[in-house]
Amino acid sequence: GQNIDQPTEMTATEGAIVQINCTYQTSGFNGLFWYQQHAGEAPTFLSYNVLDGLEEKGRFSSFLSRSKGYSYLLLKELQMKDSASYLCAVYSGAGSYQLTFGKGTKLSVIP
Amino acid sequence: IAGITQAPTSQILAAGRRMTLRCTQDMRHNAMYWYRQDLGLGLRLIHYSNTAGTTGKGEVPDGYSVSRANTDDFPLTLASAVPSQTSVYFCASSDSPRGWYNEQFFGPGTRLTVL
Numbered sequence: 001g002q003n004i005d006q007p008t009e010m011t012a013t014e015g016a017i018v019q020i021n022c023t024y025q026t027s028g029f030n031g032l033f034w035y036q037q038h039a040g041e042a043p044t045f046l047s048y049n050v051l052d053g054l055e056e057k058g059r060f061s062s063f064l065s066r067s068k069g070y071s072y073l074l075l076k077e078l079q080m081k082d083s084a085s086y087l088c089a090v091y092s093g094a095g096s097y098q099l100t101f102g103k104g105t106k107l108s109v110i111p
Numbered sequence: 112i113a114g115i116t117q118a119p120t121s122q123i124l125a126a127g128r129r130m131t132l133r134c135t136q137d138m139r140h141n142a143m144y145w146y147r148q149d150l151g152l153g154l155r156l157i158h159y160s161n162t163a164g165t166t167g168k169g170e171v172p173d174g175y176s177v178s179r180a181n182t183d184d185f186p187l188t189l190a191s192a193v194p195s196q197t198s199v200y201f202c203a204s205s206d207s208p209r210g211w212y213n214e215q216f217f218g219p220g221t222r223l224t225v226l
Contacts, residue, residue, distance in 0.1 A: 033214070042201060042217035043154070087154065098144070098169065099215060103153035 002026045004102035006088050011108045012078055020073045020105045022088035030093035034062050034073045037085045037104070046086075047073070075107075083109045113137060115218035117202050123224045124192050132187045132221050134202030142205045143185040144169075144215065145177060147198040154201065160185055192225045199223075 003025040012018040024032070031050040035043040049055055049064035049071060061074040075082055088102040115136045124130050136143065145157040146169075156169030160179040174196060176188045185204075189196055202218040 042219050044217070045214050048214065089154075098156060098159055100156075101146075101154040103151065 002090070002092070002100040004088055004090060004100060006086075006102040006105045008103070009106045009108070011110060012075075014078055014080060014109055014111050016078050017074065017076050018078060018107065020075070020086050020088075020107065022071045022073070022102055024069050024071070024088070024090050024102075026090045026092050026100060028092035029066060029090060031091040032062075032064055032071050033089040033091065033099060034060075034071075035087040035089065035101075037087060039084070043087055078109050080109050080111070083107060115202055115204055115216060117200075117218040117221050119221060120219070121222040121224075123226065124189075126193055126225055127191050130189045130192055130223070132189075132200055132202075132223070134185045134187070134218060135183050136185075136202075136204045136216075136218075137183065138204060138206075138216065139182060140204035140206050140216070141182070143179065144203045144205075145175070145185070145187045146201045146203065147171065147196075148201060148220075149198050157187065157200075192223075194225045197223060197225045 005023045033048050034046040036046050037043040047062040049062050054063045059076045064071045085104040085106045087104045089099040118133045141162045144159045146154045148154050155171050157175050158177040160166045163179050163182045166177050200221045203215040205215045
């Protein structure tokens, strides 16, 4: 089976750093994705990790530990526009191109 | 057009009616997907297509059907709508995996209400 866990909601202050965690238990693993989704809009791609370690992309970084079934998304210098839901998704491969999504973490950035 | 388009943007439908949600992409992606998104449940895969001419069932396929006659179009049909199918529906597409990578691009969504 597939199980992906993320916190439901988080609140952080403008200018601060926030870490959103994701743990997964899936049958097969070929990569982990993070997507951002603003209210009423479509998800948009943020990052992709297939090997252990940290991937940095501007203010956003994503970390993966395959042995622990664990990832996090790190957002630095938070801005009000970062208020959104952040979705963790696992690509299990095995001949299919499907992603399995977690339920998402709603981040509220406050002044 | 560029990317993925979905139609209609929103729809109110009487229970028991038939409805087709349209999805078109112009990126020549091989794979396409239909998800529904419900509060507290996240994105759940309904059906997918790895390439034109093939389709497969996702996590929640009951009450839905799809076809993939060509690369660009992937319509989703509700044969006889029920209130539990009230949701936001997203279509997505991805290129065939280049190595391990499989970024999916999402359409703007269709908000469907079944009364």
